[in-house]
Ligand SMILES: C[S@@+](CC[C@H](N)C(=O)[O-])C[C@H]1O[C@@H](n2cnc3c(N)ncnc32)[C@H](O)[C@@H]1O
Ligand SMILES: [Zn+2]
Ligand SMILES: [Zn+2]
């Protein structure tokens with residue numbers, strides 16, 4: 138049976154279209170598939186290979202369909218996990234047993250303990266015998282060599298290479314599931330410097346393998362001064378490189394520890410020892426991820442950390458949530474105490490999300506945090522400056538708007554104030570008199586399909602409008618490209634009362650690299 142799920146993948150979303158889409162869809166009524174994490178749901182959800190599933194509902198023009206269904210929490214593409222079950226569906230014993238067998242089959246071939254044992258043996262081998270199979274993404278012991286002779290194998294794996302697994306393993310770039318975009322050295326070093334400057338001594342890395350790696354590389358072995366780190370990530374390949382004390386195979390969309398109680402206890406201990414003093418959680422979830430289940434998970438970490446705080450201490454677990462800026466309102470819905478920093482986080486293996494003007498675009502990825510922004514100094518050499526009125530560091534082009542009384546730019550470009558909208562908007566937007574708000578010139582008006590969206594008259598189109606100055610006319614090629622871009626992206630989202638997730642759809646084929654574990 139075909140699951141009525143739409144894809145949710147904002148990872149490569151053009152930020153303008155996405156932001157415009159959020160605005161437009163918010164006004165026109167929502168459609169798509171929504172997750173029901175915070176609502177009362179009966180019983181415990183069925184499990185897929187990625188742990189407990191989430192309950193979803195299909196929404197059409199703001200109306201929820203009566204029948205709800207369970208689907209995978211981690212994979213937004215049925216190709217990656219095709220679990221589907223109606224909420225009220227009763228499964229036969231035979232089907233339940235088959236599912237159990239399938240889930241078990243999807244587990245990594247070895248336990249974390251076995252991987253650690255293999256690592257111990259591996260580092261005892263002379264350099265000439267240390268091999269890594271790139272095809273299987275696996276460290277090889279001499280007994281394994283025969284099975285991998287036709288594969289692509291790397292030789293002479295040094296200790297330095299073993300300390301940088303994020304460079305040895307290929308990034309899982311499947312946008313719908315892993316979206317493993319790794320920090321550039323610039324961003325990773327900035328994060329670590331910031332963490333140290335703010336006085337943190339322990340970092341719970343949730344989906345930040347490269348940060349975890351850098352923290353461990355910088356550790357001098359001095360127990361007192363070193364920053365400690367625990368990595369939680371769905372990518373079980375890291376079990377080959379880290380012990381059970383420094384890595385847990387984990388799903389952040391349902392707070393599921395694949396190693397069960399043992400993983401949970403490792404995490405609890407890390408959060409609560411020394412009364413949780415000097416600890417920060419840093420997370421960089423896949424961008425197509427659903428905000429609501431993530432927020433529920435981070436709240437669980439906060440509660441776990443808070444258990445050992447004295448009741449008169451109103452402190453919240455310090456957190457850095459790295460996510461695209463156009464999710465700001467969604468994140469603030471769940472964490473009103475958070476603010477968004479102007480710092481642009483960038484990635485090695487992401488063509489679009491590169492820093493500064495040399496990349497194809499400025500990175501739309503930001504840090505959301507509950508640490509007061511005036512405590513977070515952004516690098517002046519990259520153009521960030523302090524706004525005394527806003528009491529925070531902002532990017533160079535982010536001008537303080539006297540009317541809004543705030544540095545309003547979200548994307549690093551200079552925004553302009555629209556008197557009709559009573560707010561600052563992106564420089565490329567113009568005020569549409571049909572929609573009565575600012576939007577991209579090529580947006581499709583929510584209310585009326587015909588007529589001109591500049592002046593609202595029905596007898597001509599925007600390009601023929603006497604109010605449309607020639608200088609603003611995009612040339613044919615640019616227009617065509619823009620149209621192509623907006624056709625590629627269909628955005629459905631929710632706004633207002635319900636705490637449901639925003640869905641952005643973008644279809645793009647991507648070639649598969651190597652072979653992966655069937656359910657990884
Ligand atoms: C956008 S990348 C962030 C990587 C980070 N920028 C770094 O360099 O350390 C997302 C990370 O989350 C992990 N991830 C994806 N889905 C996850 C899930 N459901 N639960 C836990 N981790 C997940 C990926 O394996 C990847 O490491
Ligand atoms: Zn699944
Ligand atoms: Zn192999």
Ligand SMILES: [Zn+2]
Nearest residue numbers: 524527537544
């Ligand atoms: Zn300001």
Ligand SMILES: [Zn+2]
Nearest residue numbers: 538541554561
């Ligand atoms: Zn303004």
Ligand SMILES: [Zn+2]
Nearest residue numbers: 555558568575
């Ligand atoms: Zn306007």
Ligand SMILES: [Zn+2]
Nearest residue numbers: 569572582590
């Ligand atoms: Zn319009």
